[in-house]
Amino acid sequence: MKTHPLKLVTIIGEAVLADRLLREIRKLGAKGHTLTTVEGQGSRGVRASEWEGKNVKIETLVSEEVADAILHVLSEHYFANFAVVAYVHDVGVVRGEKYV
Amino acid sequence: MKTHPLKLVTIIGEAVLADRLLREIRKLGAKGHTLTTVEGQGSRGVRASEWEGKNVKIETLVSEEVADAILHVLSEHYFANFAVVAYVHDVGVVRGEKYV
Amino acid sequence: MKTHPLKLVTIIGEAVLADRLLREIRKLGAKGHTLTTVEGQGSRGVRASEWEGKNVKIETLVSEEVADAILHVLSEHYFANFAVVAYVHDVGVVRGEKYV
Amino acid sequence: MSALELIQLNLLTPVVLAFFLGMAATLLRSDLKMPDELYQGLSIYLLLAIGLKGGVELSAAAPREFLIPAGGAVLLGLAVPLWCYALLRKIGRLTVADSAALAAHYGSVSAVTFLATLAFLAALGVPHEGFMPALLAIMEVPAIVVALLLARSRVPERTPWRELAREILTGKSILLLAGGLLIGLITGREGFAKVEGFFVTPFQGVLALFLLEMGMVAARRFGDLRKVGWFLVGFGIVMPLLHGALGIYVGKWCGLSMGGSMILGVLAASASYIAAPAAVRLSLPQANPTYYLTASLAITFPFNLTFGIPLYYAFARFAYGV
Amino acid sequence: MSALELIQLNLLTPVVLAFFLGMAATLLRSDLKMPDELYQGLSIYLLLAIGLKGGVELSAAAPREFLIPAGGAVLLGLAVPLWCYALLRKIGRLTVADSAALAAHYGSVSAVTFLATLAFLAALGVPHEGFMPALLAIMEVPAIVVALLLARSRVPERTPWRELAREILTGKSILLLAGGLLIGLITGREGFAKVEGFFVTPFQGVLALFLLEMGMVAARRFGDLRKVGWFLVGFGIVMPLLHGALGIYVGKWCGLSMGGSMILGVLAASASYIAAPAAVRLSLPQANPTYYLTASLAITFPFNLTFGIPLYYAFARFAYGV
């Protein structure tokens, strides 16, 4: 089965940020996303949302350029003040043309 | 630690499809799966399940051949009418022999 | 965007194990984790937690050595008696230095 | 009471106002979010409670009283999708799949519209047959089957019939309604008394909470109104009015009281949003959910809830000459 | 009342019928699904409510009245796992871990079986001591400890005792039951009156909803009945009968009323499915959950709920010569 090589960008952050992050990645060219409610712990313990450690995980399949842009904006505007983690890996996507 | 190279196939689709998709991948040789309830947005906005954008993410560790078969069936029978995304990546699995 | 190559270790197991597994990976050097509630089926059908197939998926970004140590402990102490799956893959992490 | 007073009486109840509050929450982009699990829990509660109460009443009714209206309800469920389909195909120029999908929704029924009607009649002190929840249950399925039959002959399909029948008949709303009816029927008024503190006392309030969520859901679809076009907006308002009138006459012919006929009218007028979408999505995947969900949830449901109910009532009074 | 009438009286209540409806939902492969979070919420509610009510009653009881039955309950909890273990090892030929795991479950208790019994007695108008929920709480833990002790001497183990003790004693069902008891004891009838609208009025209905879910869960395990074999099926029906009779006699010796003794019998007869599975899974991971969960949930619980309760009642009448 032929798949299309794309980047899967994963962003984990505080639930209050969800809407902003989604707007941000859309603006940068992401054609879609998948959001999962998760719990987490990292270097910064406290979350404001629901007082709990509830985070969201946002995953988006994008081209390398868009991936780059997203990670760039995140590290410029979010890493300093918010509890955010972001990573990227290579995936092969069925009908991947749709997402670029 | 020695790990076994396998394919992790990820399928994201409408929640109403969950049972069908699971039956399908079992039939094609998947020995197990993990299912996560997620929310999502893509090119097609509307979901029938619970009126909401609730989707499921199904992940299954399989051999390359099974991965191929799954992606093939998906793109034949599901991509046209349902909101489905599928991608695959390489992982190293502990005691991976179990899953092939 | 420069990213740091790290290992993303994913552990899927019975919900009753969550606390133990988290303590374990912390002890072995993980600096954080993300936990998702999932459902699953594998070779062993039954789960004790809530009678249901509810599992947890624990993901942690770690260095290669820590990844190795985690997988080692898992396969020594958990694989025999508990329903656990573990796999690892390579990711590029923004500001990845934080996690090693 | 004038039509205006009736509309006011209907609009200014906690239940309908909660629906507006939900719409406001979405339109103002509030961060209010009702957890999916809560919504599911409320919906299980409401369906089971309707069923139980209906079963208890049914246990007290004479079979004859019930069987004729039940037949009328089945006929309505079988007939409504036929002309809906024809209209949507011929005049609306929708695809086979989309027409059948909409026909399934408009032939089937909405439990919440039904409940709002009961509250409205209770506020007016208008009596009605206690077994109406049984008619609600009876009317859920036939239209879906007819609509799928219409489409199947014209569309390539994969799900075998037997599987499809099981899926539709064991859908959660049918299962809870029918299961509740059966339990109510068996335990009767005495057994039911033990669980009334849960299934009756808080019922109206739970319904208000549920409508808060439905308001949010409906408003989220307003953006799709443009996509579905004027024809469907008109369809979603005019057809309920016609079906409502028809249902009231059918009820009268079947010997129902005025209250009962009005409820049958509302059932005919209402469009499904639980049983039909689930069945249609799986069995008619070619149909575009934007059409049927938007029509059902963002057009017909709000219309019925606000203006429809008092109008059907006024019409029932007219039909009964009171 | 004849045995048949008693069985009928027990079966045809909304609570037991809801259990059957849940089983039907699973067996018909309905898409009905109760969200896990709802199930957890209901279970928190039920345990806390039981505790509160028990505590309020306990606050009104003389210590002497309570202490002797409490001692009897502890003895039952300590003794039952001993012969269960021996039987399963020797006759059932199960492994050490599996035998101990099952012993823990059958020595511990089921809160829902307890509640169904209260409803049954209430329907018959049979009085009983108000402090029975305290006995429920007391009987949860001892059997688990005894069973783990039995296994530990024979199985390699990693969890330190202290940690284990904390885990068992702070398990959610103990914590809520004991916490509720304490709150009820402190606030007494007057304080409790304020929260009765939540913890008493809707209680039976919530229980019905909970049993809907338990029916689904139990039925999902029916497929495993073949795996566990005939011996365990027999064990899951015969042992409760023996334990029920024993519990009733112990209750009588402790001076409980007939109603109270019957409840103690039910507690002895019932098998745990909240506290025991959690403790056993972590402390005896070698034990196969298929055995203990299937026996407890798919054999003993349905048996007790349907036929067991009226049988224990008939036996209690016999023991008290009424």
Add this chain to the structure above:
Amino acid sequence: MSALELIQLNLLTPVVLAFFLGMAATLLRSDLKMPDELYQGLSIYLLLAIGLKGGVELSAAAPREFLIPAGGAVLLGLAVPLWCYALLRKIGRLTVADSAALAAHYGSVSAVTFLATLAFLAALGVPHEGFMPALLAIMEVPAIVVALLLARSRVPERTPWRELAREILTGKSILLLAGGLLIGLITGREGFAKVEGFFVTPFQGVLALFLLEMGMVAARRFGDLRKVGWFLVGFGIVMPLLHGALGIYVGKWCGLSMGGSMILGVLAASASYIAAPAAVRLSLPQANPTYYLTASLAITFPFNLTFGIPLYYAFARFAYGV
């Protein structure tokens, strides 16, 4: 009644004891976990119910009676953050962002503290104005706006004002409280009667369940008490006392009854943990949530719930000379 008796009366209620039980669960590391979705559901219920009841009472009140206290409440909300900010900056040496964040929390209000006060007054039979929930709603926002204004002039910021205003005003607690008030106001006592079985009967019990969860949450923050330091611990206890006294005098000047004034005192004394944290996290991300959440949840809330309420009451009696 002596102060001690008042404290005892307050502590030994199911609601406050449930809070302690929740704290115990966390401190004993119990596996008890309330699903997030349940917590959210309970909080939607409580806020909507408060609003509804307040609206119903407001519909019966003369505008004049209400407007002056409303003005007093707004003034309190505007003024409290000013000195809080100054104090935290100058004496506490906290950053601009942290000081403003804390000021927002202490100027805004806690709905649960408010509810516990109503329960306390009801137990004592002390009457109060029915429209107090409206003051609760009114006092949520002003302090947040003032505090953000204070910080914005001193901190680089990205969110545009208009967006910020929308976010704060449509925050879920405001929306539900204000929406409930409006619905209550429109439907009045008669309309409300239909949903009382849900929004009134079980209310106190739901509150107890909610406090069980809040106890767990508060106790989880105890570990952070060391991080926030003694100054903040003192701030979280002393400021509420001062604000409580001030609120009571303001209430008296506005012509409120003793009960009403005491409630206004409690509102002034309480610190927000729903509206403020959400707004502050997004608009003042530089502020460290450890400070404001720990102070609000782990210091001020437990203090008010246990000792604060009886103290404010004693003070109100003193101020009114009774």
